Amino acid sequence: MIKKLQTEKELEQMARFAKALGHPIRLTILQHLEKQSCCFTGDFVDILPVAQSTVSQHIKELKDAGLIQGEINPPKVKYCINQENWDKAKALFCDFFDVDFTNSSCSI
Template sequence: MQRTNTEVNYTVKEEVLAKYAKALSHPVRIRILNFLESQACCFTGELTEEIPMAQSTISQHLKELKDAGLIQGDVMLPRVKYCINQKAWAEARKIFISFFEERKIL
């Protein structure tokens, strides 16, 4: 069977679900979110004290979470303060619940 080069049109819901799933797809990001939730907000340096990884690695994971909208960063030179984006978190929760509820596989 030959493949075609047709573009797949995804629904907005599929795109959003995939965006959040990708952001949550690494254990370090889950750890970051757990830490942010327990602290309300924190600076990158606090995360590097909590998670034994290079600051550049932590920063890359923060970027992925921020790009997905799950966290927000406020520049407070020379540092950045990170917090969970409550609105996006509520949306992610709702869309994941909906996804799993619609597929009662077990």
Template sequence: MKRSLEHIQYTDDTETLARFAKALGHPTRITILQYLEKQSCCFTGDLVDVLPFSQSTISQHLKELKNAGLIQGEVNPPKIKYCIHQENWKIAKRLFKSFFE
């Protein structure tokens, strides 16, 4: 018998955890987060200097992390300074810890 998931109501925490997990689903994004955690903040160009990817590739990964709410960007024309979104980072840690326990 085939079951449909269309009628399942997910909790806010479940949806948030899934959003964070999806954003963490690429090794480059994990590397970016690890770098940001050590540096507190950086510009895209800083990541281009330490990672073997083009600026456009890094920008795409930054966009995914920002859309998930794991990082935030502060516009300093013509650059954007990125850092970990501390409040959401704490939420992500709590949700992953709870999920794996």
């Protein structure tokens, strides 16, 4: 397998993803979304040991990084993984770590 070099743009995109992944609370949120398709903000507030406003802020950062997306479902908001960017992130990290992900298991 030939290691594919990442361009500067790709490294910047990956850094943005990595930064978003760089906090335990945000990783926990993502892990829950990976397990069970979608969650409401309140679900995370129940689990996480921080205030509701703090959870909301972490959600916002994941949303800004493009890793999740929200769907308003009054009075709740349902969050899901943004599959397109999630796959992009997966590809960037796999490239970076020199992992062949083309044959990896598909979650569908």
